[in-house]
Amino acid sequence: MRSLLLASALLLSVHAGAQDDCFSRYINRGRDFLKKEQFNDAIRQFNLARNCPNVSSRQQEEAIDWIEEANQQNIELLEYYREQAYAKRDSALAEAQQARDRAMALLHASGALQANERGDVQDGLALAFRALKLSPETPPPFVLRAFGESAYLSHLETRSGFDREVVFANFAMDEKQYITVSRDSTMRIWNRDGSAAAAAPIRHEGYILSTTLSPSGEQVLTTSTDQTAWVWDLKSKAFTHFIGHEDEVTSGNFSPDGTKVVTCSRDQTAILWGRKGQMMATLKGHKGPVYEAHFSPDGTKVLTRSADQTAKLWNMAGTLLADLDAHSVYLYDASFSADGQFILTAGGDGFLRIWDAEGKLVQSMPHGESLVRSAFFSPPCPEGLECPFGDGQTILALSTDGVVRLWDLQGRLLVNMQSASPAHWAGFSPDGNYILAACEDKVTRLWKTNGQLMAEMEQKAKILSCRFNPRKEQFITISADNTASLWNYKGELLMELNGHKAPILNVQFSSDGNYIISCSEDRTVLLSPTPDVVLASLEAAPPPPLPAEKLVKYGISQ
Amino acid sequence: MSSSFTFALAQQYLPQLLNSSSGKVTGNIEVLNGAFKITGSSFSQVNDGRFLDASIHLRNADLAINYRLEPVLTNQEYRIFLAANTEHSGQLVIPPEHLEGIVEGIRPAEESLLQLVWTDFLEQVFDPTGKIEITIRAELWGRYSPIDCSQPPLFGSREKWPHLIGAGAGLAMIGAAVLFKQKSNQIYDNDYLPELNQDIAQPFYDDANSKHHAFVILTYTGITVLAADALWYLLHRSRFNQQLKLYRQFCSGNSLSLQPHFEIAPANQSSAGARLVYNF
Numbered sequence: 001m002r003s004l005l006l007a008s009a010l011l012l013s014v015h016a017g018a019q020d021d022c023f024s025r026y027i028n029r030g031r032d033f034l035k036k037e038q039f040n041d042a043i044r045q046f047n048l049a050r051n052c053p054n055v056s057s058r059q060q061e062e063a064i065d066w067i068e069e070a071n072q073q074n075i076e077l078l079e080y081y082r083e084q085a086y087a088k089r090d091s092a093l094a095e096a097q098q099a100r101d102r103a104m105a106l107l108h109a110s111g112a113l114q115a116n117e118r119g120d121v122q123d124g125l126a127l128a129f130r131a132l133k134l135s136p137e138t139p140p141p142f143v144l145r146a147f148g149e150s151a152y153l154s155h156l157e158t159r160s161g162f163d164r165e166v167v168f169a170n171f172a173m174d175e176k177q178y179i180t181v182s183r184d185s186t187m188r189i190w191n192r193d194g195s196a197a198a199a200a201p202i203r204h205e206g207y208i209l210s211t212t213l214s215p216s217g218e219q220v221l222t223t224s225t226d227q228t229a230w231v232w233d234l235k236s237k238a239f240t241h242f243i244g245h246e247d248e249v250t251s252g253n254f255s256p257d258g259t260k261v262v263t264c265s266r267d268q269t270a271i272l273w274g275r276k277g278q279m280m281a282t283l284k285g286h287k288g289p290v291y292e293a294h295f296s297p298d299g300t301k302v303l304t305r306s307a308d309q310t311a312k313l314w315n316m317a318g319t320l321l322a323d324l325d326a327h328s329v330y331l332y333d334a335s336f337s338a339d340g341q342f343i344l345t346a347g348g349d350g351f352l353r354i355w356d357a358e359g360k361l362v363q364s365m366p367h368g369e370s371l372v373r374s375a376f377f378s379p380p381c382p383e384g385l386e387c388p389f390g391d392g393q394t395i396l397a398l399s400t401d402g403v404v405r406l407w408d409l410q411g412r413l414l415v416n417m418q419s420a421s422p423a424h425w426a427g428f429s430p431d432g433n434y435i436l437a438a439c440e441d442k443v444t445r446l447w448k449t450n451g452q453l454m455a456e457m458e459q460k461a462k463i464l465s466c467r468f469n470p471r472k473e474q475f476i477t478i479s480a481d482n483t484a485s486l487w488n489y490k491g492e493l494l495m496e497l498n499g500h501k502a503p504i505l506n507v508q509f510s511s512d513g514n515y516i517i518s519c520s521e522d523r524t525v526l527l528s529p530t531p532d533v534v535l536a537s538l539e540a541a542p543p544p545p546l547p548a549e550k551l552v553k554y555g556i557s558q
Numbered sequence: 559m560s561s562s563f564t565f566a567l568a569q570q571y572l573p574q575l576l577n578s579s580s581g582k583v584t585g586n587i588e589v590l591n592g593a594f595k596i597t598g599s600s601f602s603q604v605n606d607g608r609f610l611d612a613s614i615h616l617r618n619a620d621l622a623i624n625y626r627l628e629p630v631l632t633n634q635e636y637r638i639f640l641a642a643n644t645e646h647s648g649q650l651v652i653p654p655e656h657l658e659g660i661v662e663g664i665r666p667a668e669e670s671l672l673q674l675v676w677t678d679f680l681e682q683v684f685d686p687t688g689k690i691e692i693t694i695r696a697e698l699w700g701r702y703s704p705i706d707c708s709q710p711p712l713f714g715s716r717e718k719w720p721h722l723i724g725a726g727a728g729l730a731m732i733g734a735a736v737l738f739k740q741k742s743n744q745i746y747d748n749d750y751l752p753e754l755n756q757d758i759a760q761p762f763y764d765d766a767n768s769k770h771h772a773f774v775i776l777t778y779t780g781i782t783v784l785a786a787d788a789l790w791y792l793l794h795r796s797r798f799n800q801q802l803k804l805y806r807q808f809c810s811g812n813s814l815s816l817q818p819h820f821e822i823a824p825a826n827q828s829s830a831g832a833r834l835v836y837n838f
């Protein structure tokens with residue numbers, strides 16, 4: 001009997017344990033499914049748990065709670081998936097729209113090039129503008145090129161009729177006029193509409209060797225093989241003839257205040273002149289042709305450089321203050337720093353030298369066996385621009401090994417910009433933050449002053465020289481294939497100046513950076529605005545959309 | 559009637575390229591004792607050597623090219639062209655404002671040394687060191703006149719005679735043809751048609767027919783001769799006009815002529831003599 005009672009108790013306890021096992025097993029299974037986001041399986045397990053024998057009401061409620069939780073999570077997940085799907089759909093639609101816009105932009109750009117080729121430059125400009133509007137954030141290079149070409153062709157002004165090659169052209173008088181110098185020994189001044197601003201040109205009796213604008217941009221100094229120099233006051237049209245040299249006048253410069261002029265000559269002298277043409281002092285002492293003469297920034301001294309391998313420092317009375325004669329081979333460059341405290345000389349002996357304002361040697365920086373071909377201080381920061389590195393104290397030197405080096409005033413090498421191909425031209429950007437170099441492999445390279453290569457621009461022909469836009473992050477490269485190209489600092493081609501039919505001899509930006517003037521051996525001068533100026537004018541007065549038949553003509557179907 | 563004697567004073571000529579010679583001067587630019595120097599300068603003729611020698615030298619920043627050329631005949635002269643190539647700066651263009659010396663109208667006397675200077679050479683060439691090669695080319699130009707100025711072109715009666723003979727022959731043939739035609743018609747009308755006997759009439763017909771054939775042959779031949787003569791005349795005249803134009807251009811631009819002169823004055827005081835006429 002006792003045994004029977006024990007067995008019954010055991011059976012009862014096993015049964016109760018089995019009931020608990022059933023409920024918790026199903027609940028646990030359901031929770032596992034829930035974790036795996038398998039909601040239907042989870043709900044089925046929770047329902048099985050509810051149906052376990054002898055489930056208490058508390059357990060029933062617990063199972064129902066789990067079922068609701070599973071349902072809730074299921075709904076939330078579905079919501080999430082739906083939102084994801086919508087987002088993906090929107091993104092796909094946006095991408096499709098972008099692709100469509102990009103395709104249309106390319107189509108319009110292609111149409112613009114076609115229109116330009118047919119001579120319908122206004123149509124070309126309208127199409128290129130539309131192409132740019134269809135890809136406003138990051139226009140593809142092809143669109144930029146098409147807009148640049150259209151802007152150039154539609155706004156190009158040509159001045160022809162010169163008897164000989166035009167060797168120099170530049171804006172003057174706040175861009176209202178421009179001057180041209182031709183190999184016919186004349187310098188002419190033109191109004192922007194192309195009419196002559198003066199009745200007769202300045203005519204030398206020999207080739208004009210140099211042309212210099214005064215700091216105010218209102219006077220022009222020309223020097224010539226005829227042993228004389230002229231200064232033309234563009235405002236009053238009065239001119240002054242400087243006669244006194246006994247050989248070709250190689251170059252000249254204005255004093256910073258524009259009241260004096262210094263000219264240098266192959267007769268081994270430089271002459272200081274008053275603005276009315278009176279000779280103030282003859283700087284005698286060089287034993288070879290004098291090629292350069294610069295006033296110090298405060299206008300109290302003059303620095304001359306000669307083929308006799310020396311530079312000399314003079315006061316305004318013509319007294320020799322210092323002989324900068326440490327270079328043992330040809331002297332290629334001599335210049336003042338922007339603050340006038342230092343003088344920089346670069347020599348064929350492979351040395352870059354820094355002198356103080358009194359002409360005392362401060363530093364000598366060796367460049368190995370190569371000739372230091374050009375060297376200059378970084379520019380002072382132009383007004384209105386931010387120039388974190390444009391301190392006017394960094395020195396750029398280019399030597400015949402093709403390496404661009406940056407030095408500080410203490411003679412420490414800051415950066416060695418060695419590229420795949422040697423450079424033959426290098427220059428600072430106007431803010432001093434970038435360095436541009438034209439290399440022998442037909443590539444122009446743009447570096448930050450810390451040596452980081454920013455862009456490489458490859459061209460079809462040798463790059464002869466470059467010029468920075470004084471106001472915008474743009475620069476021009478002049479190539480040996482009669483073209484010049486306008487680039488931005490990202491290395492994107494903005495405009496190709498392909499209007500000349502012979503080598504381009506000079507390119508200049510206007511001082512506001514909005515216009516470009518170029519002159520060539522083809523005896524023409526070309527003027528054009530930069531593409532951003534054209535874009536701004538189009539934004540202000542958009543061209544009317546082209547009619548459907550024209551779009552079809554240029555291969556564009558809407 | 560008039561006649562004149564013309565003395566050509568200034569005959570004009572056209573330039574004519576007679577010969578082109580070139581040579582190469584090579585050297586090595588290096589820094590020696592603190593200065594750029596050219597070492598190992600040598601000269602070689604490239605073609606048709608009219609150069610006697612040539613050499614290059616650096617003087618301050620200038621590159622001097624010394625050369626000598628064979629003397630030329632009267633009415634001949636040299637024109638000089640230069641090209642430069644350096645080892646490190648490649649092909650170089652010499653700007654005209656930096657080229658000193660005469661490059662045209664050169665008539666060298668024997669052994670005379672000629673010089674061209676590329677001024678400021680060191681200033682303009684990025685890296686002058688290494689091998690330099692200057693190619694110097696001399697074009698020898700002569701002068702020629704496309705027309706003989708000793709005798710002006712003429713188109714007078716002497717030159718017209720052949721045309722007149724041709725025209726006369728043509729007209730004579732046509733005239734003879736007319737006569738043959740008249741004779742043929744006469745025989746046909748008067749002898750052949752009235753005769754009723756065919757055997758007697760046949761010879762008349764044959765005679766008239768052969769004369770008609772002669773008429774046709776002579777007419778066409780005469781017309782052909784006339785046309786050919788007219789064409790020849792036009793060609794002759796056109797050639798004369800061209801020669802006259804050239805003569806006026808190259809010979810009689812300014813000339814002095816002596817012409818017989820006879821003048822009747824209003825007061826019946828006639829005079830005769832010669833006058834000098836200067837055309838310019």
